[in-house]
Amino acid sequence: MATHRTRARRASVLGIAGAVGAVLLAACGGSSSGGDASPSPSLDPNADLSKQSIVVSNWDAYMDPDVALKFTDTTKANITVAKHATNEEIVGKLTAGGDPGIDVAFVSGQYAQALNEAGLLEPIDPRLVPNLANLYPESKNLAFDPGNTFSVPYAWGTTGICYREDLMASPPTSWNDLLNPAPEYEKKTLMLATQPWLNLPAAKALGFSANTTDEGELEQIKQQLLKTKPTLLGFDDVTFYSRLAAGEVVMAVAWDGWCNYAGDPNVKFVVPSEGADLWADTMVVLKSSKNKEAAMAYINFMIGDEMQSWMTNNILYKSPNKAVAEKAAAELGADYPNIAMTPADLAKGEGLIDLGPAAKIYQQIATEVQAS
Amino acid sequence: MTSRTSAGVRRHGDGPLLRALSSIPALGYLLVLMVIPLGLVIAYAFLTSGRFGGVQGPVTFDNIARLFQPLYLEVLLSSVVNAGLATFFAFLIGFPAALAITRLSSTWQTVALIAVVLPFWTNFLIRTYAWILLLNREGILSDGLSLIGLGPIEVLYTREAVILGLTYAYIPLMVLPIYASLQRLDPVLLEAACNLGAGPWRRFRTILLPLTMPGIITGCLFVFIPSLGNFVIPELLGGGNSQMIGNLIRDQFLKSRDWPFGSALSLLVLALLVIIVMIQASAARRSRKWGA
Numbered sequence: 001m002a003t004h005r006t007r008a009r010r011a012s013v014l015g016i017a018g019a020v021g022a023v024l025l026a027a028c029g030g031s032s033s034g035g036d037a038s039p040s041p042s043l044d045p046n047a048d049l050s051k052q053s054i055v056v057s058n059w060d061a062y063m064d065p066d067v068a069l070k071f072t073d074t075t076k077a078n079i080t081v082a083k084h085a086t087n088e089e090i091v092g093k094l095t096a097g098g099d100p101g102i103d104v105a106f107v108s109g110q111y112a113q114a115l116n117e118a119g120l121l122e123p124i125d126p127r128l129v130p131n132l133a134n135l136y137p138e139s140k141n142l143a144f145d146p147g148n149t150f151s152v153p154y155a156w157g158t159t160g161i162c163y164r165e166d167l168m169a170s171p172p173t174s175w176n177d178l179l180n181p182a183p184e185y186e187k188k189t190l191m192l193a194t195q196p197w198l199n200l201p202a203a204k205a206l207g208f209s210a211n212t213t214d215e216g217e218l219e220q221i222k223q224q225l226l227k228t229k230p231t232l233l234g235f236d237d238v239t240f241y242s243r244l245a246a247g248e249v250v251m252a253v254a255w256d257g258w259c260n261y262a263g264d265p266n267v268k269f270v271v272p273s274e275g276a277d278l279w280a281d282t283m284v285v286l287k288s289s290k291n292k293e294a295a296m297a298y299i300n301f302m303i304g305d306e307m308q309s310w311m312t313n314n315i316l317y318k319s320p321n322k323a324v325a326e327k328a329a330a331e332l333g334a335d336y337p338n339i340a341m342t343p344a345d346l347a348k349g350e351g352l353i354d355l356g357p358a359a360k361i362y363q364q365i366a367t368e369v370q371a372s
Numbered sequence: 373m374t375s376r377t378s379a380g381v382r383r384h385g386d387g388p389l390l391r392a393l394s395s396i397p398a399l400g401y402l403l404v405l406m407v408i409p410l411g412l413v414i415a416y417a418f419l420t421s422g423r424f425g426g427v428q429g430p431v432t433f434d435n436i437a438r439l440f441q442p443l444y445l446e447v448l449l450s451s452v453v454n455a456g457l458a459t460f461f462a463f464l465i466g467f468p469a470a471l472a473i474t475r476l477s478s479t480w481q482t483v484a485l486i487a488v489v490l491p492f493w494t495n496f497l498i499r500t501y502a503w504i505l506l507l508n509r510e511g512i513l514s515d516g517l518s519l520i521g522l523g524p525i526e527v528l529y530t531r532e533a534v535i536l537g538l539t540y541a542y543i544p545l546m547v548l549p550i551y552a553s554l555q556r557l558d559p560v561l562l563e564a565a566c567n568l569g570a571g572p573w574r575r576f577r578t579i580l581l582p583l584t585m586p587g588i589i590t591g592c593l594f595v596f597i598p599s600l601g602n603f604v605i606p607e608l609l610g611g612g613n614s615q616m617i618g619n620l621i622r623d624q625f626l627k628s629r630d631w632p633f634g635s636a637l638s639l640l641v642l643a644l645l646v647i648i649v650m651i652q653a654s655a656a657r658r659s660r661k662w663g664a
């Protein structure tokens with residue numbers, strides 16, 4: 001899952017859209033002080049939603065294009081959809097101070113955690129989100145927000161190695177197969193440039209937490225990455241799946257869903273034996289929202305069967321909705337085996353959390369490795 | 373220079389009030405889009421970063437001190453080298469191209485000039501992305517060289533690819549100012565030199581080059597400055613193997629949420645460019661003196 005995930009689909013022309021998202025980001029932001037979400041002022045389960053209207057900000061093309069019509073048909077509430085390109089962009093908007101004019105935002109879990117710590121999020125009212133009962137228990141116990149107190153997962157997944165089965169003597173099983181590649185695979189591997197996924201392979205190979213903030217451990221991770229760098233073809237967050245499809249590379253560190261975009265049966269995905277991360281893209285309600293009942297109803301709608309089916313069939317990410325995920329595993333699992341990963345396997349991944357001040361050290365490592 | 377030209381250009385009858393009024397848009401533009409943002413960048417460079425970006429107290433010199441760590445100086449140096457090489461190659465290709473265009477009939481000159489700026493009609497990112505398809509190992513360049521036994525070669529995700537991309541992206545900005553100064557050149561001077569027995573190299577060195585120097589310097593600056601700050605090309609064609617100062621600044625704002633250090637890095641680049649532009653200005657003054 002990317003800090004700058006643009007929902008590029010399988011066509012390579014959409015890779016350009018991804019590149020645009022990755023490269024040309026709008027900077028906005030501001031500072032904010034900490035403080036946890038205070039207890040919920042009770043919302044009215046019988047509020048007249050036809051009098052409410054909400055603004056939702058999501059990554060482009062990450063949900064059913066007809067979502068507004070369908071949501072209004074179902075709940076009578078009005079909805080406007082806004083777009084953001086990256087987590088950083090939306091977090092900047094939400095923390096700039098004043099009323100951002102957004103009721104519901106899609107952000108990755110660790111960003112939801114940070115927003116909550118800044119006191120910006122409304123607690124989730126489970127009475128107004130009954131579809132929570134349809135989610136896997138594992139998806140309701142994520143590291144950044146156990147019990148869905150301020151966020152509800154929309155999609156979840158992990159990170160691993162995406163590889164060309166036909167171009168390798170044997171499939172990779174360990175992060176070390178990519179970090180210290182056999183000579184024949186040198187200059188035929190890619191890694192993700194974005195933190196924390198740049199660190200992740202080395203962190204796991206060395207037996208550290210994906211969220212480590214220990215300076216000694218981070219130093220070891222950096223040394224491994226500096227050693228790996230000359231064996232890489234490069235760093236690529238946006239088009240790695242088309243390089244795999246073209247046969248230019250044989251292994252790439254990849255988000256599970258993106259590996260599906262290669263559109264080539266020889267491209268496989270594996271979670272290395274040392275383990276990986278567990279990421280989730282979530283929906284949060286802003287405390288500044290004036291139509292919180294409609295905002296909760298929207299979240300409820302988005303984790304319902306219809307919207308979750310659209311997401312998993314079109315984005316090829318895993319759904320936290322049990323019935324939808326099981327149906328997708330049966331229907332899509334043959335073509336995209338990682339869709340069929342069980343929640344138990346997925347939950348073996350380490351949940352990503354906000355790194356706080358250590359985020360700067362992570363970025364420093366990224367700079368040093370890329371500049372070396 | 374200002375006094376001479378403005379005295380020459382000024383029309384009689386324009387009162388001082390009108391002149392003062394007419395300068396308001398320009399002054400407002402400078403204030404809003406130049407002075408205030410620059411002041412903010414300078415102020416930010418001495419503050420501490422907030423949790424979600426932005427800035428907060430206390431005032432600190434840490435960001436400026438960090439600039440002098442070898443890591444950042446190396447990135448700056450390699451950016452200067454990349455941009456310098458791109459400028460050099462753009463000149464190597466751009467000067468003969470501009471010269472060739474001036475030799476065309478006026479109709480064909482128009483066609484040629486349109487051809488020079490034609491790439492600008494396509495989005496910059498898409499043009500850069502196209503190079504990925506040309507340069508990758510399974511791409512046209514590598515396949516073509518394989519056919520004649522020289523491939524496959526690795527160009528994409530190298531420093532050379534970044535320099536190629538920069539040269540390609542900004543070469544029109546080299547051609548156009550050189551073309552403009554060649555246009556102003558009196559062909560009689562070249563004919564006279566020829567009649568007096570000066571060979572082609574001598575004509576180039578003593579007439580063409582000095583008299584088009586202002587255009588050349590302008591072209592070089594037009595290529596060098598955007599190349600130095602570019603972060604799209606190093607990312608797409610360098611694949612993270614060739615980080616430039618623009619990437620570093622972008623990452624401070626959009627990944628590290630460290631606006632103060634990003635501002636300090638921006639000031640470093642700005643200081644470098646101010647020095648370069650000052651050198652250019654003094655060179656231009658000198659060449660004007662020769663002209664007179």
